[in-house]
Amino acid sequence: MVRSSKPFLPAAVVALAVLAVAVVEILAAPAERTWYVAHVVSAAAAAACFALAAAGGAAYIRTDRRLRAKDAALLVKRRPSLEGLDGMIRRLLPLGLGLLTVAIASGFCDALRPSHAGWFRIWQTHPKMLMAFGAWLTCAVAMQVAYAKRFRGRQVAAMSIAVFILVVVVLLASAAVPSEPPAG
């Protein structure tokens, strides 16, 4: 029997889970925190994009390996082509980066509102800010590399997986750092 690979299924589950968390955050947020809402929504959407791109990357690497191994089972069922997967990754990565940019910008605006300005006074060294900028910079460099002519196929696919892992780590770490100043 042919083992069917469904990398998109776990990716879709991750994307939906992230969006679900975002919806909960939005519903729980006070009315005046528009920037916060924008931040959460765009961060979740960015994570979803990177999740799908990573799934595409995993599928690409697997298909590439099986093509090189001349695996007949690959031909039995209809599957996305390498070109199709590559195109999908290349559309999702910049979209994800764009959303991540919106997330960081809106998070920055939310962080610097008057009631919290003291907390983020030295925002340049705040862990959340640093992690966010670091992630953004890494993704932006990765994007430049992905669109450099030398890199095709497997490299871009591997990069999409690395970007997703990085974004997830940053999201989790960022969630662990308090966003609100301590009481008193």
Added chain:
Amino acid sequence: MSHKTADVSLRERLSFDPAQARSAVGRLVQDFGEAEFLLLSTCNRIELYLARQPHAPPTDDQMRAWLADFHRLREGDIREKLYTLADSEAVAHLLAVAGGLDSLVPGEPQIVAQLKEAHALAVELGAARGVMGELVQGALHAAKHIRSETGIGAGRTSVASVALDFVRRVFRTLAGKCVLNIGAGKMNELMLKQLAKLRPEQILVANRSAEKAEQLARSCGGRAAGFDRIEDHLGLADVVLTSTASHEPIISPEMVRAAQVARDYQPLLIVDIAVPRDVDAAAGDIENVFLYNIDDLDRIVRETLQTRRGQRRRAENIINEHVTALTRSLNVRQVSPVIDALYRHMEKIAAEELEGARNKLSTHEDADQDEQILKRALHRTIRRILHAPATKLRETADPDETRARIELIRDLFDLDDI
């Protein structure tokens, strides 16, 4: 007659082209109107399916003679190559044919369309009515079941189609792509025509003989390219198909690497079906280059055929299930008129008896009620008497036994008008 019993030269003489098939079926309806016919004529078989009452015309000998006569052949020349099957064996054979088990290449799908076409013609000319329709529908249903439950139709069974599948796995579409063909042999032509169906933007044909390159290019909507400029053409191509008579590789890894640099390392698929190979095997190790030679494609075809053969037993089990159900259903069709006639006969007797008894019934005011009571009692009596034999007739699986019982009932109850 099929590829199993006769070679292609004899099958050619007995086959029916569309016009002949139409004429033949029309003549069969004219000559033997009571029976139903289905004529299936393909490159691998010529089969005539026949549904008739027991001992009714046409007989097997009449059909053999008819077939020989239609094609102006001597019956003796074809008699030994023809096979005759009856009842459940014939049903099982039709299901096996529809499921692709009896094909030259197991699991080939064209037979389903051919069967539908044959049936459509038979229906149009009045040769196929209830029984044949049920049989064909049962065969198509079994074929669908076989293909969905087993791997008998999975995979590709020709080198060209396997190569095409690899193209589809690498490229979403060939629109905007370039195909480079090197060589002008039969395999090149066959595979290039398959690739042309995917509508690449450009097809280049390179061959030592410029004239042959031109000819092949014209036949598939491409243009001839210089054989001495293969390196340049490689820089444009997304798919390369090569099969020359060269004793040494004509494409080296360096050429492919240079082409990839020029192409920004876009995916490159190379199908090398030459023996000895035209492309150095090391070229397949370059990033985003996928190289397949004739051995790779042949191996996949062999594996596919082996897999299909391995599915045979499962397919046969499915066929057996369908044969039992279909035979039972056809039997019910056969016995229903007899059972109806038996009931009518009994009801007629009951009505006559009731008529006779009415005169002897009392004439008091409840006489009508008495009559109704008697009528219902007679009706119930008939139903109870005939329930068991009718049920057993319907459930008889063996066609011979069914026929024997029908004859017996007709004889015993004098049901001549069935």
